Amino acid sequence: MVRGTYVLARVAVLVRVPGRWLWWLGVVAAGVGVFVPGLTGRRIGVLGGAALFVVAAAVAFLARRRRYTALAEAAERAPRSVFLQDRRVTARAWVRARRWWLLGAFAAALASGVAAPGTAGMLLAGAGAGLWAKAVRLGRWERAHDTLLWVRPEHAGRGPAARSVPGYEATGPVAGDAGPGGSARRRVAAAG
Template sequence: MVRGTYVLARVAVLVRAAARWLWWLGVVAAGIGVFVPGLTGRRIGVLGGAALFVVAAFAAFLVRRRRYVALAGQAGRAPRSVYLQDRRVTARGWARSRRWWLLGAFAVALASSVAVPAAAGMLLAGLGAGLWAKAVGIGRWERAHDELLWVRPEHAGRGPAAPSVPSYEATGPVAGDAGPGGTRRRLPAAAAR
């Protein structure tokens, strides 16, 4: 493990950021696409989109699942010298580095409604739903092992389980500002006052 000062981002927050963007872009594209008559008609478009939603959700949930588990199982303890990136900074950085890809996917989903109404938007939403389920699964792992999983952002450019990611690092369950699964950490009622 490399020692010294560097930045770590939460694995679950990266997955959740992708899920949020794909879900909402898909929902908006599908919502607009429903009002386009299209070549195949609305009924075929929506039924085809529903099938694509289910397939995409399962695919997004299962892809690289073994690699996530392997990296989590081999995670080393993060040194005290690292900087833990805030949840918002991680999510903003993920979106900023992929803004053109997201815009392109949204434009294609909208344009495809001329042929098959709403189907491509539902496909995007399905990818988002599958990634959200994956973030929930990471959260379950983190709760079960009483650890939070982190990755160096420069290694996770193609995803937190990409081949470019050599390893994860782990901290205790109270490190950073996000809870298990990348959710916003809930403050106790006494601390919130």
């Protein structure tokens, strides 16, 4: 483990943020695509899109599953000198680095409605749903082990389980501003 001061981002947030963006872009693209009479017709487009939704969700959920588990099991305790990145900062940095890719995927999903209405939008939404389910699975692991998983953002450019990630670091369950699974931590009002 590298000692010194550096920044850590939550693994679950880096999975949850792309899931949310792909889901909403896919839902909007599919919704618009349904109103466009494509070459294949609405019925075939929607049925094909539903099949692609299921396949994309399964692939996104199962991709690198063993790698996530291996990195989580081997996570080392984070030193006190690290800075824990807020979930909003992590989300903003992820979107800023990939905004053109997201815009291109959305435009392609809209344009594909000419051929098969709603199909590509449902594909995007399925990938988003699979990533959201993966974040939920990570949250269950974190609750079961009473640990939060972190990764250095500069290592996770291609994803939090990419080959460039040498390992995760772990903190206690109350560190940072995101709960298990990367969702916003619920604030409990103080009595009195």
